[in-house]
Amino acid sequence: MAEKKKKIVKTIKVDADKCNGCRACEVICSAFHAAPKYSSNNPARSRIKVNRHPLKDIYVPVFAGEYTSSECAGRDKYVIDGKEYDECAFCRASCPSRDDFKEPDSGLPLKCDVCEGEDEPMCVKWCLVDALTYEEREEEVEEEESPEEMEIGLEALANEYGLDKIMETVARMSMAKKGEAA
Amino acid sequence: MRYAETGFNLEIDLSRGNIERVETDPRDTELYLGGLGTNTKILWDRVPPEVDAFSPDNLLIFAAGLLCGTPATGCNRTIITTISPQTKLMAFSMMGGFWAPELKYAGYDKVILRGKSPDLVYIWIKDDKVEIRDAAHLQGKGAIETAELIQRELKEPKAQVAAIGLAGENRVYFASIEQGRSSASRGGIGAVMGDKGVKAIVVRGTKDVSVARPAEFLELCNEVLEYIKFRNENPVEGVMAILTGLGSPQEMKVHDEKWHTENFMWGNSRLRRKDFWNEEIAKEWMETMETMRTRLISCYNCPMTCGATITPPGKPTYMMKCFTKLTYTMAAMSDLEFGLGIAQSATEYGVDGFSAPQVMAFALELLEEGILTDKDFPGMPEDNEGRFYYLLEKIVKREGIGDVLANGTYWAAKEIGKGAEKFAHNTIKKHEQLPLKLSMLNPIYFLMYATGEKINITQIEGQFPQAPFPTREKREAFVKDWFQVPDEKFKQYFLDWELRGDNSIPFYPTSQMCCDIVDWQERMHYIDDALGMCAGLSSFPLKPPYHIHNYPKFISAGAGIDMDEEKLTQAAKRYRTLVRAINIRRGMRRKDDAPPANHWKKRFPELEKELLDTYYRYKGWNDQGIPTPASLKELGLDYVAEDFEKRGIYNDNGDTPPEETAAEKEV
Numbered sequence: 001m002a003e004k005k006k007k008i009v010k011t012i013k014v015d016a017d018k019c020n021g022c023r024a025c026e027v028i029c030s031a032f033h034a035a036p037k038y039s040s041n042n043p044a045r046s047r048i049k050v051n052r053h054p055l056k057d058i059y060v061p062v063f064a065g066e067y068t069s070s071e072c073a074g075r076d077k078y079v080i081d082g083k084e085y086d087e088c089a090f091c092r093a094s095c096p097s098r099d100d101f102k103e104p105d106s107g108l109p110l111k112c113d114v115c116e117g118e119d120e121p122m123c124v125k126w127c128l129v130d131a132l133t134y135e136e137r138e139e140e141v142e143e144e145e146s147p148e149e150m151e152i153g154l155e156a157l158a159n160e161y162g163l164d165k166i167m168e169t170v171a172r173m174s175m176a177k178k179g180e181a182a
Numbered sequence: 183m184r185y186a187e188t189g190f191n192l193e194i195d196l197s198r199g200n201i202e203r204v205e206t207d208p209r210d211t212e213l214y215l216g217g218l219g220t221n222t223k224i225l226w227d228r229v230p231p232e233v234d235a236f237s238p239d240n241l242l243i244f245a246a247g248l249l250c251g252t253p254a255t256g257c258n259r260t261i262i263t264t265i266s267p268q269t270k271l272m273a274f275s276m277m278g279g280f281w282a283p284e285l286k287y288a289g290y291d292k293v294i295l296r297g298k299s300p301d302l303v304y305i306w307i308k309d310d311k312v313e314i315r316d317a318a319h320l321q322g323k324g325a326i327e328t329a330e331l332i333q334r335e336l337k338e339p340k341a342q343v344a345a346i347g348l349a350g351e352n353r354v355y356f357a358s359i360e361q362g363r364s365s366a367s368r369g370g371i372g373a374v375m376g377d378k379g380v381k382a383i384v385v386r387g388t389k390d391v392s393v394a395r396p397a398e399f400l401e402l403c404n405e406v407l408e409y410i411k412f413r414n415e416n417p418v419e420g421v422m423a424i425l426t427g428l429g430s431p432q433e434m435k436v437h438d439e440k441w442h443t444e445n446f447m448w449g450n451s452r453l454r455r456k457d458f459w460n461e462e463i464a465k466e467w468m469e470t471m472e473t474m475r476t477r478l479i480s481c482y483n484c485p486m487t488c489g490a491t492i493t494p495p496g497k498p499t500y501m502m503k504c505f506t507k508l509t510y511t512m513a514a515m516s517d518l519e520f521g522l523g524i525a526q527s528a529t530e531y532g533v534d535g536f537s538a539p540q541v542m543a544f545a546l547e548l549l550e551e552g553i554l555t556d557k558d559f560p561g562m563p564e565d566n567e568g569r570f571y572y573l574l575e576k577i578v579k580r581e582g583i584g585d586v587l588a589n590g591t592y593w594a595a596k597e598i599g600k601g602a603e604k605f606a607h608n609t610i611k612k613h614e615q616l617p618l619k620l621s622m623l624n625p626i627y628f629l630m631y632a633t634g635e636k637i638n639i640t641q642i643e644g645q646f647p648q649a650p651f652p653t654r655e656k657r658e659a660f661v662k663d664w665f666q667v668p669d670e671k672f673k674q675y676f677l678d679w680e681l682r683g684d685n686s687i688p689f690y691p692t693s694q695m696c697c698d699i700v701d702w703q704e705r706m707h708y709i710d711d712a713l714g715m716c717a718g719l720s721s722f723p724l725k726p727p728y729h730i731h732n733y734p735k736f737i738s739a740g741a742g743i744d745m746d747e748e749k750l751t752q753a754a755k756r757y758r759t760l761v762r763a764i765n766i767r768r769g770m771r772r773k774d775d776a777p778p779a780n781h782w783k784k785r786f787p788e789l790e791k792e793l794l795d796t797y798y799r800y801k802g803w804n805d806q807g808i809p810t811p812a813s814l815k816e817l818g819l820d821y822v823a824e825d826f827e828k829r830g831i832y833n834d835n836g837d838t839p840p841e842e843t844a845a846e847k848e849v
Contacts, residue, residue, distance in 0.1 A: 020487045022480035023280075027253050031400070038396035041253055042287060044388035053339070054362060055330070055499045057476045057491055104388040128411065128485035 009139045010114045012048075012063055012121055012132055019059035019131035021052045025123035032115055032122045044104040047112040048123050048132075051089045058083055061131060063123070064101040065092030067109035069159060072097075184208065185394040186252050186741040187216055192290050192312060194305065196378055197238055197297030201312050206291065212743055212753075213818065215712035216248030216291060218274055219757035221263035224294065225272060226760055226822070231767045235267035235370075236353065236377045242295040244285070244344070244383060247714015251286030251391035252740050253403050255410070255727075256719040258283055258482035260344070260361070261711055266369040267377075268355040268590050269611045269637065271765045273369025277344070278481035278716055279361045284342040287387025299379030302351070304332060307385040308341075317381040322348055324530025325360035326500055328382055338386050345382035346372045347532030349578040353377050354588040356537035356614070360529060363479060363489045363501035367534035368638055369613065370590075394742030402736055409727040410485060410719070418724050420651050420660060428726060429486035429718040433507045434478055437468040442505075448512045450543035451608040451617035467518040474522055486718060494523040498530075505616075506535030512617065513539030514570045524570055531578040536638075537590060537614040542573040544591045544605055545583065553600045558583040590614060608778050611770070613637045615778060623688045623782045628790060629700045629797050631777035633807075635761050636707070644722040645703045646672065650679040650686070666729035668702055668747070675699065688786050693796040701800065702730075708754045709733055756817045759802070759809050763822045766831060772798075772807045808832065 026043035033047065034040045043049070048063040072095075076087040094101035094109035101110045115121040120134040157166055193202045206220070214220045221243045233239045243263045250257050260282040266273035285293065288307050304317040320328050329343035342361065349357035350372030357372030358365045366372075393399045410428060417426035422441050424431040440459035447454055474494055478487035479501065489503035502525055510528070511521030528538055546569060548554040556562075560582065562572045576584025586594045591606035591614055608615050610631060616639060626646070627639070634642040645666070651657045654677070661673040675695050680686050691699060706721035706729070713733070720728035728736075734745040762770075775794065798805060802813025808831060811823040826832055 020478060020480040020485070022482060022484050024255070024483045024485065027483050031253050031396075034390070034396075036396060038253075038393070038400045040390035040392040041251075042388065042390040044287065045390075054479060054491055054501060055326070057499070059477075126407065128407065128414075129480075129487065 004140050004142055007139055007141050009137050009141075011135050011137070012112075012114065012124060013135050014061050014063075015131050015133070016060050017131075018129050019050060019052075019061055020129045021050055021054060021059050022129075023050050023052075024126045024128075025061060025132060026050065028122045028126040032118075033110075042104070044099075045110065047101065047110045049100055056083055058085060058089070059131075060085070060089050061123075062090065062092055062100075063112040064094060064110050066094070066111065068093045068095050071095050183392070185392050186249050187211060187291050188286060188289050188391070190290050191292040191294055192307065193294050193296070194312075194314070195297045196295060196299040196303070196314070196380065199299075199314055201314070203290070203310075203312075211248065211741065214757045214760075215709075215737070215753055217245045217250075217259070217261040217714050218247075218263065218708065218711035218761075219753065220712075221245050221261060221274065221292070222272070222757045222760045222764065224292075225263055225265075226764055229265060229764075231769070233265065235265045235270065235374055238298045238378075239296070240265050240374060242371070242374050242378060242380075243292055244281075244295075245292040245714075246282035246285045246290075247710075248712060249736060249740050250282040250714035252393050253400065253483070254713075254715070254736060254740065255403060255406050256481070256484040256486070256716045257714050258484065259711070259714040259716055260285075260366065261714065262359060262366045262371050264369075264371050264374045265768075266355075266371070266613075267353065267373050268370045268593070269613050271611060271637075271768055271770060272635070272761055273371050274636065274711065274761070275359075275366040275368040275371050276711060277359065277361050277364040277366040278484075279342070279364035280482045281342045281344050281361050281364075281383075281385065282714055283391075283482050284385045284387050286391050287389050288385050289387065289389050293383060295375075295378055295380060298377065302379050302381050304345075304382040304384060305380060306336065306341075307383070307387075308338070309386070309388055320381050321351065323381075324348075325350075325358075325365075325532040326362070326498075326530055329360075329362060332382060332384050336384070338384075341384050341386040343382050343384045345532075346375050346380075347530050347578070349373075349531045349533045349588075350376035351381070352578060352580045352588070354533060354578060354580070355590045355593065356534040356541070358532045358534050360532050363503070364481060365529070365532070367532075368536070368636070368641075370534075372532050393740045395739040399736070399739040402732060402739060405732070406719075406727040407485075413725065413727065418660070420656050421647060421724065425648070425724060428723050430488035430504045430716075430722070432488060433504050434471075434475065434488065434490035434502070437471060438464065439467065439508065440464075442508055443512070445618075446508075446512060447617040447619050448515050450513070450540060450547045450605065451615075451619065452543075452547070453515075454619065463517075470518045470522065474519075481716065484716065484719070486716075488718060492522055492526070494519070494526050497523060497526045500526045500529045502529070509535050509539045509617075510570065513543040514566050516567055516570075520567050520570075524567075524574065527571070527574060531574065533574075533578065534614075536616060538574065538577070539570075540608065540614045540617065541577065541587050541591055541594070542570050544594070545573055545587050547605050548598065548602055551605070553598060553602050553605070554583065607780055610777060611637050611774050615639070619780060620782050622784045623786055623790070625688050625691065625693070625696045625789065625793055626699050628777060628782075629696055629793055630703070631781065632775040632794060633700075633797065634704065635765060640722065641717070642700075642704050642707055644717065644726075645706060645724065646699045647676065647724060650676075650681050652681055664725060665731070666725055668730045668751075669698075671698070672702065688784075688789055693789075693793050694800075696793060697797050697800040700797065704758070705751060705754050706730070708758045709750065712754070712757065713737070752817070756819065759814070759817055759819060760822065762803070762807070763809060763814075763819070763826075766808050767825070767829065770807070771834070772805065775807055804832075806834065808834075 026046035029046040031041035051060040302317040325347040328345040344361040353373040355370040358367030476491040493499040592612040595602040595606035737745040814823040
């Protein structure tokens with residue numbers, strides 16, 4: 001049983017009503033994460049994006065969450081205040097169904113890191129209309145054992161090849177190693 | 183490695199269907215910066231004066247400013263350059279929005295169109311892939327509607343679309359190019375796009391835009407953002423509400439329209455209604471705005487929210503900003519509900535919000551005067567508002583009298599004759615102006631109206647207060663944190679400027695001071711137009727975040743071009759002079775440098791002559807307004823002087839007017 005722990009949750013609060021659709025968040029996010037820092041910008045690489053449809057008055061800033069290997073089946077529509085939103089409009093995943101939150105050239109997934117090391121995320125700093133605000137809240141969470149790096153890697157391999165195949169490979173590799181030693 | 187700019191233009195020959203990606207010369211960037219500057223160089227080099235607006239040899243250049251696509255706040259303007267069918271001079275209308283940065287991310291600084299497509303097409307640019315696509319199914323569609331249809335058919339909701347409506351297709355001389363929340367509408371550039379058979383240019387880019395010195399550049403951007411916050415919290419005191427803050431005049435936010443409705447003219451720029459505004463109208467108009475306006479919105483990478491989405495009852499949503507809010511209302515002597523409603527149709531048709539209402543009011547005035555008759559308006563409704571909708575449709579379809587009116591008041595009056603000319607009274611260089619008629623000549627504004635080659639007062643004014651402040655204390659308070667001035671002398675000019683007495687208009691500021699003031703104001707607009715910066719954060723408002731002192735740093739750190747104030751001033755002067763050279767080569771002379779004859783009631787011919795003489799000398803132009811060989815040489819524009827010599831332009835005393843025919847007739 002996991003034990004309860006106090007933890008600081010860092011997050012960006014999005015007030016979509018205040019969004020002016022300018023995409024400054026995309027500009028500065030992609031500039032911050034460029035290497036070297038700020039040497040270039042490219043909204044297609046941004047870890048935040050504004051889902052905007054001005055004529056329908058749809059403005060939803062979304063920042064990138066987890067990578068997902070497969071898309072949802074049967075996507076829904078939401079109607080809020082008479083405006084129809086695609087379910088994906090609110091989704092933070094880097095997902096095969098769309099180009100968002102992926103490096104445009106390699107397709108590798110992107111995830112928001114709340115600009116680790118800065119006082120506040122750059123998108124928040126550059127959002128002068130206050131659609132984005134930074135929040136640190138203390139939460140009581142059930143701390144799960146966080147999986148180790150190797151476990152994450154193995155799980156990805158298992159998803160792709162199946163656990164049996166991995167075990168077979170490991171067995172073969174260890175046989176080979178023994179052979180070398182001998 | 184090129185910084186800020188991509189170093190590539192797209193050259194599209196519409197006649198042959200040929201597309202080329204052409205590398206540009208970095209030396210041109212140093213000399214002419216980008217945007218308007220390099221557009222002007224291309225137009226000089228490739229479009230000789232014999233080429234008419236509707237000739238296949240005319241170019242239509244869409245440029246992203248030099249710093250568009252960098253993180254510089256508010257730098258998002260597309261500068262569109264061509265020869266205007268209406269003025270027959272160089273037109274360089276601009277639009278904000280999202281198009282220019284997207285072009286940079288696709289890997290291009292400019293799209294240069296030449297030739298004519300035999301069929302209606304649109305151009306689809308996605309990074310390295312560029313296609314000319316059939317647009318037969320989009321013929322007659324509204325500009326905004328077109329953008330939606332194209333995004334859907336390409337399955338590219340993030341593509342940015344610059345499109346024309348019916349007015350552009352039918353080569354209306356005041357047709358605009360629309361792009362969602364922005365439009366490039368002055369000078370009839372939409373007509374040139376229609377003439378070339380291009381319904382839209384669609385762009386989507388996913389590449390990087392780099393800057394030369396990242397940390398320094400970002401520091402400059404952060405300073406600008408901090409100053410914007412400061413200015414938002416500290417409006418300028420002592421000026422009217424719409425001039426206190428930054429951005430485009432905040433017409434979508436401001437409800438109090440006493441100043442516009444009582445100081446600007448109604449109808450065909452005729453009637454001043456000094457007691458128009460009252461509580462009842464204020465309440466009614468506020469309700470109209472509050473119910474139709476869904477949201478205040480911005481252009482790319484800008485916090486200023488100058489625009490709004492507007493949904494008139496029973497009509498689709500559209501976006502607008504600034505003074506188009508009132509131009510239709512006032513031309514039709516109607517109310518805000520009508521104005522915001524017809525502006526929706528006008529945006530879809532794609533017409534200029536300054537010219538179109540004036541042309542319609544002009545037509546109705548001619549009807550009232552008996553110069554046009556009921557027979558010219560078959561089936562026209564009785565009520566004024568119905569008549570405006572009727573006329574708008576006739577014009578954009580070029581049907582009946584609409585075909586004549588579609589050329590603007592100047593050319594329409596010429597064609598109609600019977601004394602119609604004196605009703606086309608509010609043009610400069612054949613181009614309709616804001617409806618303003620004032621009393622006492624203002625020497626600064628005289629020079630700006632007369633010589634501004636953007637032919638639009640809002641595109642040259644700014645920086646220096648429009649009027650003196652009543653007390654010395656207030657003036658002193660104003661100049662205290664006025665660090666944007668290029669030189670301390672401007673503070674003194676302002677401190678000594680009085681409402682009455684020796685130091686008041688029209689004789690103060692003196693001619694020499696007026697030259698300094700006008701030149702500074704114009705310079706800032708020209709720099710903005712090369713960099714792609716919105717005038718709303720720079721040349722237009724008082725005390726803006728971008729100015730002559732930080733611009734060189736932005737260019738140095740952004741584009742990696744070694745720049746200082748002097749070099750930047752010289753570059754701006756270079757392409758500003760080149761704009762004049764293009765127009766001089768097209769026959770523009772001193773006689774054309776004049777405000778509308780009735781703009782001021784009290785005129786001072788001798789003073790006006792002195793002002794113009796002094797200003798011409800100041801600019802390095804001769805008494806015909808032609809840049810002198812010496813001044814051209816100093817700017818490295820020897821090639822212009824040579825061309826002028828060859829064409830015998832210096833022998834022209836301005837007495838022989840160039841032959842005047844509407845471009846439409848010459849094709």
